[in-house]
Amino acid sequence: MQLVSSMYPCQDVPVLVFRQRCTHPCLYCGLYKYQFPEDKIITSGRDNIVREMSKYKGAYFSPVTDCFLPENCELTHYLLEETWKMSPRWVPLVNTKQMIPEKTIELFARKSHELVLQISIPSSDEELVSILEPGSAFVSKRLGMIKELTTAGIPVIVTIMPWFDFGKPEELAKKLSNAGVKRTLILNGILTETQRKRMINSVNMQIKSVAESVCFVKEATENGYVLSRERRIKSLTQLIDTLTRFGILARVCICDNHDLGDTKLPLCGKFKHHNFEN
Numbered sequence: 001m002q003l004v005s006s007m008y009p010c011q012d013v014p015v016l017v018f019r020q021r022c023t024h025p026c027l028y029c030g031l032y033k034y035q036f037p038e039d040k041i042i043t044s045g046r047d048n049i050v051r052e053m054s055k056y057k058g059a060y061f062s063p064v065t066d067c068f069l070p071e072n073c074e075l076t077h078y079l080l081e082e083t084w085k086m087s088p089r090w091v092p093l094v095n096t097k098q099m100i101p102e103k104t105i106e107l108f109a110r111k112s113h114e115l116v117l118q119i120s121i122p123s124s125d126e127e128l129v130s131i132l133e134p135g136s137a138f139v140s141k142r143l144g145m146i147k148e149l150t151t152a153g154i155p156v157i158v159t160i161m162p163w164f165d166f167g168k169p170e171e172l173a174k175k176l177s178n179a180g181v182k183r184t185l186i187l188n189g190i191l192t193e194t195q196r197k198r199m200i201n202s203v204n205m206q207i208k209s210v211a212e213s214v215c216f217v218k219e220a221t222e223n224g225y226v227l228s229r230e231r232r233i234k235s236l237t238q239l240i241d242t243l244t245r246f247g248i249l250a251r252v253c254i255c256d257n258h259d260l261g262d263t264k265l266p267l268c269g270k271f272k273h274h275n276f277e278n
């Protein structure tokens with residue numbers, strides 16, 4: 001495995017690249033096979049990574065695979081525990097769609113002030129998500145785990161990602177609220193031609209119809225297909241208003257929405273979290 005220099009302009013922390021990548025990738029994902037160029041690699045090997053990672057304020061687990069794939073769970077736990085031993089104020093940003101093992105949840109409960117935990121859910125529609133994210137945990141399981149985490153005093157930021165306007169914002173907001181979620185980050189997602197075709201070939205009519213309706217933009221982090229500006233503004237406004245009614249704070253990642261700077265949407269262009277600023 002490798003530790004690689006930051007890959008997002010808004011987060012100045014290195015990222016973890018596991019050898020074991022997602023075997024059943026999400027239909028929209030363009031990163032699961034991504035190989036970083038040599039000049040981006042800071043170090044490799046488990047113990048070198050722990051040593052090197054502890055010198056930074058934090059690290060991102062993990063942008064190009066899920067760090068809680070069953071094959072990655074033990075390694076993820078080891079890296080977290082050992083790096084915290086070397087640097088108790090170190091703050092990992094952990095994002096997953098998988099189930100987190102109980103012993104790691106216990107570790108998180110002890111380190112909740114030195115952690116930013118994100119769990120990703122694109123929709124409350126179980127069937128749709130099982131097709132969109134075939135290798136990930138059921139939405140009901142993710143929500144059950146979030147409830148367990150928030151009950152244990154571990155705040156969870158839900159990344160609503162990708163937001164393809166699949167509808168039912170009320171149902172999603174209600175389920176998040178019941179699970180104790182107070183904060184969300186909405187990411188629209190940019191499709192490459194390959195990912196768009198994979199979605200067009202889906203058996204699910206909603207996924208197919210979204211992929212057929214996206215349009216090409218150049219203004220994002222990379223060129224690709226997103227929902228039209230008009231549709232993003234309308235559906236994001238509706239989603240944010242609904243989340244707000246349920247007492248949930250929502251921000252929209254600017255990466256896929258550079259063309260929305262002239263709107264009143266709460267865009268987020270810099271990774272900020274109070275645990276990170278301690």
Ligand code: SF4
Pocket residue numbers: 022024025026029030031032063064065066097133136
């Ligand atoms: S879990 Fe993450 S890295 Fe893996 S395929 Fe899905 S989006 Fe890509």
